[in-house]
Amino acid sequence: MAAPLGRRPYSEAGVSGGGGGHVARQYAVGQQENSLQPPARRSGDAQLHGLGPRHWAVLSVLAEHGVLHTGQVTTLLFGSRPAAARHLGALARAGLVWRFVHDDDPRHVAYYELSAAGAQALTARLREAGRAVPVALGRPGRGxxxxxxxxxxxxxxxxxxxxxxxxxxxxxxxxxxxxxxxxxxxxxxxxxxxxxxxxxxxxxxxxxxxxxxxxxxxxxxxxxxxxxxxxxxxxxxxxxxxxxxxxxxxxxxxxxxxxxxxxxxxxxxxxxxxxxxxxxxxxxxxxxxxxxxxxxxxxxxxxxxx
Structure with a gap:
């Protein structure tokens, strides 16, 4: 069976059994920013107005799993890929997540991870609700x-x-x-x-x-x-x-x-x-x-x- 879109978008430095060269994340950035580094965000720079419960649910899932691509978010939270893409796009525009692709992926599968501002916003929301903040919130895990x-x-x-x-x-x-x-x-x-x-x-x-x-x-x-x-x-x-x-x-x-x-x-x-x-x-x-x-x-x- 052929792997579905997004299943094997890159070699992960030989993780698929290949030789394994350098793999770089290419972030969506603004002018004067380096695409190989996450966009710089100032504290309080995130835009939270207009975010609904589903946006916060997506943010929480990204915080739990570290990095997910659009198809994975669709599977976990949505029945519609366009709906998942819209919510992820809104979070990216709000500065709560970073979007990137791998430079050796010809299909340009879009991945999303919690930004520093997103981690701050989610931490504040959890504390306001009296809920515990997970250890290493949003930090990437090994493998x-x-x-x-x-x-x-x-x-x-x-x-x-x-x-x-x-x-x-x-x-x-x-x-x-x-x-x-x-x-x-x-x-x-x-x-x-x-x-x-x-x-x-x-x-x-x-x-x-x-x-x-x-x-x-x-x-x-x-x-x-x-x-x-x-x-x-x-x-x-x-x-x-x-x-x-x-x-x-x-x-x-x-x-x-x-x-x-x-x-x-x-x-x-x-x-x-x-x-x-x-x-x-x-x-x-x-x-x-x-x-x-x-x-x-x-x-x-x-x-x-x-």
Whole structure:
């Protein structure tokens, strides 16, 4: 199946298995501004007049997920792509979000992220409502592009199939905190979730591997490779509070290495692996893209850990 528009708009410094050159974000900026840098905004420069509940809902979703393209916002909040584009455009004109494309994307898929003014406005709104302000509000997470494709794909799948539900989802910081509460340290998951399909439920943590150059996208150092960080699960004193550890690998060769490592030193939990190409070529991560050590063929997400 061909990947839909926006599924694979860039190589993310080799994250799709390619060589991985420099990838720059090209922002929509005004005169005298550098398109490679987010537009400069002064405190209080945002225009909040005329914003409705749906605009704030979009802003909150962007703050939660870091970066989303128009199609992803459509899937999560709208039934209409033009409606999503109108709301995103209004937020960009108000100075609450930054719009950018990747310079190696021939389709010019538009991505949006919370601006500094947007973070200030949303923080003030949450405090006025007596609600807690999330930690690292609007800050990009490690591997966020792949994690968001994973999440939105499952959300879209659940929206089309009444037998399915993404029952719970936590981002990297919350996932790590959850594991530490259960005595699982030394691991850096990209996300945590509970997927239900046809009465089956699988609780999982997700790890996204990157090639060495991928960290340059976010300015963060590349995380340890899976065979190193998975050791934390082996040393968990009270067991692992999930049914499966999912690892997304940048290449088939790397996936083979991870599977060999798990076979040589088994974990107290099922490990499912997939390549990024398999993820992007499937309709969602719920499909049969997962290889499990010691099992034949590929499994659906709901079958991993059983």
């Amino acid at each position: 966020e592009f792949v994690v968001n494709e994973f999440f939105v794909g499952l959300a879209a799948h659940a929206g089309k199939d009444p037998r399915c539900q993404l029952f719970r989802w936590r981002r990297a910081l919350e996932a790590a905190a959850l594991l530490r509460e259960h005595g699982v340290a030394e691991v850096r998951p990209s996300a945590y979730g509970v997927w239900i399909e046809g009465g089956r439920a699988v609780r999982f943590v997700l790890h996204v591997e990157h090639t060495a150059g991928a960290g340059a996208l976010s300015g963060l150092a590349a995380p340890p490779q899976a065979d190193v960080l998975l050791g934390g699960y082996r040393r968990a004193p009270r067991g692992v509070p999930v049914a499966a550890v999912l690892v997304l690998c940048p290449s088939v060769e790397r996936e083979i290495e991870v599977r060999r490592g798990v076979a040589a030193a088994p974990l107290p939990v099922t490990v499912g692996t997939a390549t990024l190409d398999r993820l992007f070529d499937a309709s969602s991560a719920a499909e049969a893209i997962w290889a499990v050590t010691g099992a034949e063929g590929l499994r659906r997400l709901a079958e991993v850990g059983r």
